[in-house]
Amino acid sequence: MESKSVTKKGKVQTSQMTFGQKIWRNRTLLFMCLPAIVFFIAFSYAPLPGIWVAFVKYNYRDGIFGSKFVGMQNFEFLAQSGKLLQLTKNTILYNLAFIILGNLVAVVMAILLNEMQSKIFKKVSQTMMFLPYFISQVLVGLLVFNLLNYDTGFVNTILVKLGMEPWGPYSDKGVWPVLLVIIHLWQTTGYNSVVYFASICGIDEEIVEAARVDGANGWQKIWYIILPSLKPTVVILLLFALGGIVKGNFGLFYNVVGTNPLLYDTTDIIETYVYRATMTDFNFSTASAVGLYQSIIGFLMVMITNFIVKKIEPDYSLF
Amino acid sequence: MKKKIVASLLSVMMVASLVACGGSSSGDTTETDTAETATEETAEAETEEAETAEADTTEEAEEGAEESSETASDIDTSEHVVITYMTTGGKPTNGATEEMLDELNAILTEKVNAELQIYYIDWTNYLSVYNLTLAQMDGTVDLVGTATDWLDAWPNAKNGAFLELSEDMLKTYCPQTYESVSQEHWDLCKYNGEIYLIPEDNYAQWTNHGFSYRLDWAKEAGLENGVHSWEDMTTYFKYVKEAYPDIIPWDSDGTQYATMVGGWISSHSNYVSIDGLNSGAMWGGTKDDLYTIYSPYVTDTDSLVEFAKLMKEWDEIGVWKTDVLNNTASTNRDDFRIGKVAAEQHHTQTWTDLCSPTASNLIYDESSEYYDEDAETGFFYFGEEMDNLVALSITHGAMAVSAASENPERALMVYDLIRNDEECYKLFNYGIQGKQWDVDDSGLRVTPETYNSETDAITTNFWWGRNDDLEIRSAELNWDAIDSLYADYDKIKIDYPYGQFIPEVDEIQAYIDNITEIHTNYMKQIAFGKYSGTAEEIVAEYQQALKDAGIDTVTAALQEQIDALYK
Structure with missing residues (x-):
């Protein structure tokens, strides 16, 4: 209060306000943020001390902080399996494919949607693309099995009717990277394209108008206006996605591949391995240790990518 | 306007995706093993000596009840409490269970001023x-149905989920049970000198695995005495595949690998496994030398190679579906009941149901379209060739009290009643007399004509204290066949020898987890004949992987613990 300086326009300069004044001034905005803030405190920050469980031999009665400290013992299991590298590799490669192809296809779809003239067709196709996102992974797994299984699958029934050899993807590990990426794209493209479609809608009509006056054709409009304006969205979504790059899509892999060891070489990710290996022994501590390992790598990935983005295009970096 | 629509659409989606996160559970159908059939077990819970026992135990039980109420009168039961009993099984929706509980609770309220409710684990x-x-530890449950071999009783006891039951406590609040369980049996329920479990040790049942098969078809295949070896089984499957092309010999799912290879090993050696180490039961001793620990999966190479070859043959015969490893939707047992498959791999208890003309076994039902007048179901049990058979551990079903229970004393009192009080026992296990069950002229238990399994069936899944003294034999079962098999079993069985051994696995758990994973991965390929290359190669690869994962370290650690306990 004492150092209140007034500018020519009569407004208090932000830099000189006290913390309380800033809060008071932005009370409406802050109030609107409140649910999100509460959400993150309750579900992200408050449970943070629980990370400790990864370093103890957890005992129900003693609780997380009363249990015996065992150091890195819970991490040994991952290292001992001798599979950590392969699992991490699988997880990261799949996620890279999902992220890159997923965003690419989504951008293309969003642009195509934007260029459609018929409103009805646009809405219908958007909805059709959107629907798979809401199908439970369990059902997706069943669906895929009914399409592809050897004896009674839809695909094989057709192949046999056409006089061709039946196809056995469930005993052929080579085809799964492709299949899984296709399934994933089928599920998520609709959702992702809406995000991009929204930001295309956010492009200032005047710029497009001006380009048209200057004689830009459809391609030029896409190349010089739409794509550059999508760049920040792409970068931010990429940054978010990279944070989770060592977190596999358990639902998809577990339900589609199941527990078929013939396919593990190409389909086993950290989540599915840990699930199988620890289901028998129900060990909270080991599971948390794995989670922590994934989070740390995720954190590093975000920091590194953010750093790189900042070097190239400071405006697009997250922080 | 457009923006607003998109914005609202986006926010709706965000909410939807948040909700979806919590909802996407995995459709896992892990091996329910013993558990699955147990649903049927209660329905027709059998006894060995029920007929003889019935008459004279009634008095005893009543006497016992009086005694307990005398002791109970010294205990303060002024406050009415609700005891929650946790069991595995689907929650019934027909209301019959609640009706039974109302009646039971009236009795429980009168005797110990408590009522019982059931918490189901689907x-x-x-x-x-x-x-x-159990990990919640918030007092949700009081009594916990548990088991050392299939419900992680010891890990939970170690984790602090179960209350230590002192002998004084048991004597005071659970007097009849305390009396009926021998000191030797109590010793098997101790960890670090404390009792944690109350064993179901007065109930005859066999849960050793094997193949139920169609005896009539086996006879057609030239096996006059039925199937008595894995080789006979091969002959049988071959015949079925040729003679009945519409029938899948055995519509297995991918989870049966461990039981199959385990069965093969007990059929070809004197191996006796230690329960509760991992799902493959990969360590143990032999009948002649119980306390020298080894893993047949490392040593019995020739036998495993033979197994791999035979399973490849089965796969080529077409015993199971080509994509068996991804097959999670098998309804093999139900198909067996209507004659659509030729074999079911499960335990003896399941067979006692499958071989009997019960309501659901339509192959024996003259009025059904699936009726087959020759239908007969035989059982080939694993270990038959070597007479290698181990009786069930008494803690295959046991009751524990949750450490978070607010009324452990009253929980024990309630348990004592439902285990030993004739009226409570029959209500809780069979239902209301005249509605769910009745006794026929020959003293056997029947279902009344008015009984409809959809509306009247009760589900209490009380597999943690069944009592042969109070059991009434079901009239539905094929007792001739069952008694004769049980008599064979009694001639060759040995008692489970490692009852007192509760392995300390903290140091070796990481090894065991990885070994289990290797075992699962390789055995699925071997047991369903899906491996590439020769049998010798795959077995060698598997054994090398086990060695790399440190199986010898685990064996040595277990040997050390066994030596400390038994030598």
């Missing part, structure tokens, strides 16, 4: 849900 992912519920 079969889907039952083990993780079960463990999670």
